[in-house]
Amino acid sequence: AQSVSQHNHHVILSEAASLELGCNYSYGGTVNLFWYVQYPGQHLQLLLKYFSGDPLVKGIKGFEAEFIKSKFSFNLRKPSVQWSDTAEYFCAVSGGSYIPTFGRGTSLIVHP
Amino acid sequence: DAGVIQSPRHEVTEMGQEVTLRCKPISGHNSLFWYRQTMMRGLELLIYFNNNVPIDDSGMPEDRFSAKMPNASFSTLKIQPSEPRDSAVYFCASRPGSSSYEQYFGPGTRLTVT
Numbered sequence: 001a002q003s004v005s006q007h008n009h010h011v012i013l014s015e016a017a018s019l020e021l022g023c024n025y026s027y028g029g030t031v032n033l034f035w036y037v038q039y040p041g042q043h044l045q046l047l048l049k050y051f052s053g054d055p056l057v058k059g060i061k062g063f064e065a066e067f068i069k070s071k072f073s074f075n076l077r078k079p080s081v082q083w084s085d086t087a088e089y090f091c092a093v094s095g096g097s098y099i100p101t102f103g104r105g106t107s108l109i110v111h112p
Numbered sequence: 113d114a115g116v117i118q119s120p121r122h123e124v125t126e127m128g129q130e131v132t133l134r135c136k137p138i139s140g141h142n143s144l145f146w147y148r149q150t151m152m153r154g155l156e157l158l159i160y161f162n163n164n165v166p167i168d169d170s171g172m173p174e175d176r177f178s179a180k181m182p183n184a185s186f187s188t189l190k191i192q193p194s195e196p197r198d199s200a201v202y203f204c205a206s207r208p209g210s211s212s213y214e215q216y217f218g219p220g221t222r223l224t225v226t
Contacts, residue, residue: 034214043203043217044155090155098143099168100215104154 002027002095006103013081014111021076021106023065023091033074034092034100035065044090050074061085083112116218118204124224130192133221136185137206145215146179146189147203155203161187162209194225 007022025031032051036044048059055067065076074091088107094100117136125131137144146158159169164181172179176195181187191198201222205215 036214036217043219044205044215045217046214049214098162099145099157099160102155102157 002093002101004091004093004101004103006091006106008106009104010107012109012111015083016080019078019081021089023074023076023103024072025074025093026072027093027095029096032094033067035059035076036090036092038088038090040087081110083110086110116204116206116216118218118221120221121219122222124226125194126226127195128193130190131194131223133189133202135187135204135218137187138216139185140208141206142184142209143207144181144187145205147205148200149203150200158189196225199223199225
């Protein structure tokens with residue numbers, strides 16, 4: 001069975017700080033990996049996704065994530081966060097079951 | 113495209129009442145998911161349909177919950193009878209089909225059971 005672990009439950013940063021949110025998954029086969037963002041009071045939206053090819057994936061709003069197969073990781077990064085990045089971030093993995101598994105989410109608060 | 117449509121957006125009901133949540137997936141998407149989101153448990157998958165057929169309902173909490181997808185453009189999630197612990201935001205999401213595609217989430221229904 002596939003599973004996802006997000007280590008940081010709550011992150012508080014000041015504007016312009018760098019961000020890295022951890023995501024580790026467990027699944028032995030080929031995986032598709034996703035990061036979703038949920039702004040306060042809104043629904044989940046896709047930030048970026050990895051299917052194959054270049055392990056460094058660029059997403060919207062300056063976010064990127066790197067797939068490291070040997071570490072079963074897909075960490076999300078942004079070099080300089082903004083107040084508008086305050087949101088909940090979810091990592092998800094989809095393997096052979098075709099049903100994505102979501103992590104518990106990381107709450108990011110960015111102080112202006 | 114209007115995206116995934118859910119109704120109602122907010123529902124307040126008394127314990128014991130029947131609640132029906134509705135979802136219209138994006139046209140052409142043949143996979144549909146119902147999720148429940150709470151502070152305590154995060155985002156939980158309740159049920160997954162593929163081509164209108166329920167594939168995995170292992171996440172449905174108990175017999176009080178039921179879901180149907182009578183056609184490709186409509187799904188319902190029913191709770192009968194409702195209980196205060198059912199209070200949550202319920203999301204519907206659709207996907208073109210393959211697991212290599214991302215899910216598109218609806219705006220959610222915020223359910224409060226008093």
